[in-house]
Amino acid sequence: MDLGSLLYLGVTFGLFVIFVLIVMRTYSRKRKDEGEIAKYRMLDDD
Amino acid sequence: MENRAYNYAIVRSFVTWSVIWGLVAVLVGVIVSLQMVEPDLNFPPYLTFGRLRPIHTNAGIYGWGVGVIFATFLYIVQRLCKTPLWSDKLAKFQLWFFNATIIASAVTLLLGYTTSKEYHEMEWPIDVMIVILWVAFAINIVMTILKRKDEQMYISLWYMLAAIIGVAILFTVNAAAVPASLFKSYSAYAGTNDANVEWWFGHNAVAMALTAPPLAMFYYFLPKTTGVPIYSHRLSITAFWSLIFMYLWTGAHHLLWTPVPDWIQTLAMGFSVMLIAPSWGSVFNGYLSMNGQWHQMRENYLVKYLILGITFYGLQTLQGPMQAIRTFSAFIHYTDWVPAHIHMGTMGWVSMISFASIYFLIPRIYGREVYSIPLANLQFWLILVGQLIWSISLWIAGVLQAGMWNAMNPDGSLTYTFMETMVEMYPYWWARVFGGLIYMAGLVVFIYNLYMTVSKGKPLATQTASVEGRA
Numbered sequence: 001m002d003l004g005s006l007l008y009l010g011v012t013f014g015l016f017v018i019f020v021l022i023v024m025r026t027y028s029r030k031r032k033d034e035g036e037i038a039k040y041r042m043l044d045d046d
Numbered sequence: 047m048e049n050r051a052y053n054y055a056i057v058r059s060f061v062t063w064s065v066i067w068g069l070v071a072v073l074v075g076v077i078v079s080l081q082m083v084e085p086d087l088n089f090p091p092y093l094t095f096g097r098l099r100p101i102h103t104n105a106g107i108y109g110w111g112v113g114v115i116f117a118t119f120l121y122i123v124q125r126l127c128k129t130p131l132w133s134d135k136l137a138k139f140q141l142w143f144f145n146a147t148i149i150a151s152a153v154t155l156l157l158g159y160t161t162s163k164e165y166h167e168m169e170w171p172i173d174v175m176i177v178i179l180w181v182a183f184a185i186n187i188v189m190t191i192l193k194r195k196d197e198q199m200y201i202s203l204w205y206m207l208a209a210i211i212g213v214a215i216l217f218t219v220n221a222a223a224v225p226a227s228l229f230k231s232y233s234a235y236a237g238t239n240d241a242n243v244e245w246w247f248g249h250n251a252v253a254m255a256l257t258a259p260p261l262a263m264f265y266y267f268l269p270k271t272t273g274v275p276i277y278s279h280r281l282s283i284t285a286f287w288s289l290i291f292m293y294l295w296t297g298a299h300h301l302l303w304t305p306v307p308d309w310i311q312t313l314a315m316g317f318s319v320m321l322i323a324p325s326w327g328s329v330f331n332g333y334l335s336m337n338g339q340w341h342q343m344r345e346n347y348l349v350k351y352l353i354l355g356i357t358f359y360g361l362q363t364l365q366g367p368m369q370a371i372r373t374f375s376a377f378i379h380y381t382d383w384v385p386a387h388i389h390m391g392t393m394g395w396v397s398m399i400s401f402a403s404i405y406f407l408i409p410r411i412y413g414r415e416v417y418s419i420p421l422a423n424l425q426f427w428l429i430l431v432g433q434l435i436w437s438i439s440l441w442i443a444g445v446l447q448a449g450m451w452n453a454m455n456p457d458g459s460l461t462y463t464f465m466e467t468m469v470e471m472y473p474y475w476w477a478r479v480f481g482g483l484i485y486m487a488g489l490v491v492f493i494y495n496l497y498m499t500v501s502k503g504k505p506l507a508t509q510t511a512s513v514e515g516r517a
């Protein structure tokens with residue numbers, strides 16, 4: 001594997017780590033209720 | 047009172063123009079399908095299959111698809127952000143520049159100017175127009191989101207932003223070219239790199255133009271139609287980020303068994319299979335949102351369109367990963383199986399959601415009740431049956447074609463000549479013409495229903511205040 005391929009895979013892995021952090025944040029117990037507010041609020045945008 | 051300031055006039059215009067371009071796309075589609083069974087219907091130099099096919103695909107994706115994106119996004123962003131559009135003037139400019147771009151594309155393609163890159167056929171001056179158009183659209187949406195009243199963004203806004211940013215990046219990278227004259231340019235990439243960039247663009251165009259926007263619409267219009275919230279907002283957010291993360295690497299599944307490095311192909315294959323998870327995250331979210339509401343499938347025609355739409359999305363995202371596996375790809379690649387896959391996506395998933403969205407919008411932007419629900423139901427069955435005939439006949443054709451291409455005699459020679467395999471396709475291609483005509487009949491019913499709604503629909507007393515659009 002050359003440098004280009006390692007970079008390609010490195011970026012992929014880096015993005016994966018960011019993705020895992022986002023999931024952990026979304027599902028953290030602290031943000032449980034907050035995470036669902038938007039779906040109720042969108043119903044009364046009229 | 048804030049309602050008064052919402053700009054619905056621009057939404058009305060985009061609905062009208064998207065439907066016009068949609069009709070052009072389907073009409074040209076039927077013509078090219080006829081040209082395949084009756085080659086005498088090619089009239090050189092302009093009205094040949096080679097020139098009309100990209101007009102069909104570009105009118106479909108950019109005229110109809112992007113037209114609906116403009117209409118719905120400009121509506122949804124105002125509603126979800128509870129604030130009028132950032133700039134009405136910019137939106138109006140976007141409308142006319144959109145039409146100018148589509149017309150310029152159609153004319154140059156008819157004249158034979160093409161980059162020959164699929165879904166990116168237009169030559170560089172039109173690329174410049176597309177960039178201007180997209181920047182105008184992006185500025186208006188982003189600025190409106192920035193002045194929103196609710197801090198937390200509903201999932202539709204996330205998909206909208208992803209589509210806006212995604213298309214901008216994909217398009218500019220793939221458009222990199224050296225102009226040789228006013229209507230001729232050469233790609234900045236060469237050989238395998240060019241193919242890799244083209245399909246990185248091509249497949250992510252599927253993600254950012256044909257997946258993220260209909261998902262934004264689905265997540266908005268389903269709860270609005272049923273009156274109950276989506277099952278889980280957190281699931282939708284997780285599915286969103288995993289979709290964004292995974293799609294980026296899948297482009298090379300269009301290039302399996304080619305000189306593209308093996309590890310890129312394998313990566314694309316792996317990520318394509320993983321893509322089932324975020325796709326079905328949205329499908330399940332849609333189905334679970336219907337808990338206790340399934341009776342609405344019978345009672346509310348919009349729910350029928352939306353749920354069938356997300357079901358085709360589910361099927362599409364199971365079939366796609368299968369096609370991305372090397373052994374399966376070796377069998378179906380280059381066959382008629384692939385257009386069948388595309389049309390389940392475009393006629394089933396994207397268009398079902400688009401029709402539902404427009405039916406939802408019409409009473410709200412015109413202040414009139416939909417003229418005829420039975421006609422909307424008739425249209426539903428016409429487009430469903432038309433699309434199924436189209437796709438199923440070409441799946442069968444694809445398998446037959448692949449089987450015949452691969453058949454070998456004991457001495458290792460091919461059993462069938464290429465011509466023999468072509469002749470076998472005729473019944474299926476006729477079935478496609480037939481399916482296309484049924485689908486077009488559905489579209490004509492739709493247009494008639496819209497026209498009658500706008501001209502003769504009963505006024506909707508409670509909505510009058512909110513439809514006083516500007517611009």
Ligand code: HEM
Pocket residue numbers: 164252256257296299300318319321322325359362363364365366367368369370375378379380384387388390391392395396
């Ligand atoms: C998990 C999601 C999906 C995956 C992994 C996937 C995979 C694939 C693969 C492997 C091909 C190439 C087939 C071949 O030429 O051998 C393909 C073609 C295509 N797919 Fe999908 N697909 C997915 C979803 C969708 C959706 C939702 C649409 C929406 C309409 C769509 C539209 C298309 C189009 C337009 C092409 C044709 C490209 C061409 O012109 O060659 N796909 N897909």
